[in-house]
Amino acid sequence: MGEKVLMKGNEVIAEAALRAGCRCYFGYPITPQTEVSHYMAKRMDKLGGAFVQAESEVAAINMVYGAASAGKRVMTSSSSPGISLKQEGISYSAGAELPMVIIDVVRAGPGLGGILPAQCDYFQMVKGGGHGDYHNIVIAPSSIQELYELVVEAFNIADRYRNPVVVMGDGYLGQMMEPVEFRDVEPIEHIEKPWACTGHEMKRKHNTITSIYIDPNVLEEHNRKLQAKYRKVEENETRVEIFNCDGADVIVTAYGTVSRIVKNVIKDAEKEGIKVGLIRPITLWPFPSAAYEKYAETPKGFLTVEMSAGQMIEDVKLALNGKNKVYFHGRTGGNVPTQKDILQIVRDIAAGKAQ
Numbered sequence: 001m002g003e004k005v006l007m008k009g010n011e012v013i014a015e016a017a018l019r020a021g022c023r024c025y026f027g028y029p030i031t032p033q034t035e036v037s038h039y040m041a042k043r044m045d046k047l048g049g050a051f052v053q054a055e056s057e058v059a060a061i062n063m064v065y066g067a068a069s070a071g072k073r074v075m076t077s078s079s080s081p082g083i084s085l086k087q088e089g090i091s092y093s094a095g096a097e098l099p100m101v102i103i104d105v106v107r108a109g110p111g112l113g114g115i116l117p118a119q120c121d122y123f124q125m126v127k128g129g130g131h132g133d134y135h136n137i138v139i140a141p142s143s144i145q146e147l148y149e150l151v152v153e154a155f156n157i158a159d160r161y162r163n164p165v166v167v168m169g170d171g172y173l174g175q176m177m178e179p180v181e182f183r184d185v186e187p188i189e190h191i192e193k194p195w196a197c198t199g200h201e202m203k204r205k206h207n208t209i210t211s212i213y214i215d216p217n218v219l220e221e222h223n224r225k226l227q228a229k230y231r232k233v234e235e236n237e238t239r240v241e242i243f244n245c246d247g248a249d250v251i252v253t254a255y256g257t258v259s260r261i262v263k264n265v266i267k268d269a270e271k272e273g274i275k276v277g278l279i280r281p282i283t284l285w286p287f288p289s290a291a292y293e294k295y296a297e298t299p300k301g302f303l304t305v306e307m308s309a310g311q312m313i314e315d316v317k318l319a320l321n322g323k324n325k326v327y328f329h330g331r332t333g334g335n336v337p338t339q340k341d342i343l344q345i346v347r348d349i350a351a352g353k354a355q
Helices: 009-019 034-043 057-069 080-095 122-126 144-161 171-175 216-237 256-271 290-295 313-320 339-350
Strands: 004-008 024-027 050-053 074-078 100-108 114-117 137-139 164-170 177-181 240-243 250-253 276-281 283-285 301-306 326-330
Touching: 004 009, 009 034, 009 100, 009 144, 009 171, 009 177, 024 034, 024 057, 034 050, 050 057, 057 074, 057 080, 057 100, 074 080, 080 100, 080 122, 080 164, 080 216, 100 144, 100 171, 114 171, 122 283, 137 144, 144 164, 144 177, 144 216, 164 171, 164 256, 171 256, 240 256, 250 256, 250 339, 256 276, 256 301, 256 339, 276 290, 290 313, 301 313, 301 339, 313 326, 326 339
Parallel strands: 024 050, 024 074, 074 100, 100 164, 137 164, 250 276, 250 301, 301 326
Antiparallel strands: 004 177, 100 114, 137 283, 240 276
């Protein structure tokens, strides 16, 4: 590892992608992630890559589809309403089994909403968003250092499974500055892509990239293949941080920026004699359901904290399968849960007073 450098999250995303071998970027500016495009525009040409500011988010995701079809490491980035416009193309890409990295720096909604940070894209990224039975692999960093490392890993995972990988962070993570320590050599997996459309000089069978299968039995078999792949992803790529959960009075689930607030709450609660644990999903899909099995009956209750009206809470409840109570605290509109409010709910749960 080299010296630490103070950088903004969005710029770290772009630098990490370039270090991971990304040489194609297609996007469209939208707050709070526009610096990703700015950084790519400055650096990509010098590296011999392709940078295009597309005419729309719809155009951008289809350019990504084309570059991925040629076997290139490719990325796009956007924020919530822009991601909504990309959903059809993401579904097509999942259906065609194309590896790509999609950055979603989440802002408040619904609709055009506001430019302040939120976590309200959980449903559209984790539950599909587009049509059909498919999954994005969704990764949620909580720091700038982790953002760098997980963006690099996202390209490896995308190639490993031929699947879209989403790196999802809220507006705070994109806009904040923190020290980041870059590696001297990145752990890049060089995976052969014999399926790619790279020209063949009539020396091999044609490769075809498609997500349309007219025969229902053929399409069903393709769907079975996809579902088998998703089971492998669940088995091999589920990532979670479990912190302070043994013997906890209350266990909180939070991800991204909110998980950092919760760690401060844990310190405050400890001073009052209340032990609080944290389960932080690093992969939102696959969701780390197994992490809840060990602790399902340990605390007096579970608390899910989000910058949304309550989206991840569904997965927490499914993971617990009725074995314990699940409480919720969320803020919307770009507001952020405070240590004070979370601590009070923790007190109430620990005292058996929570509603």
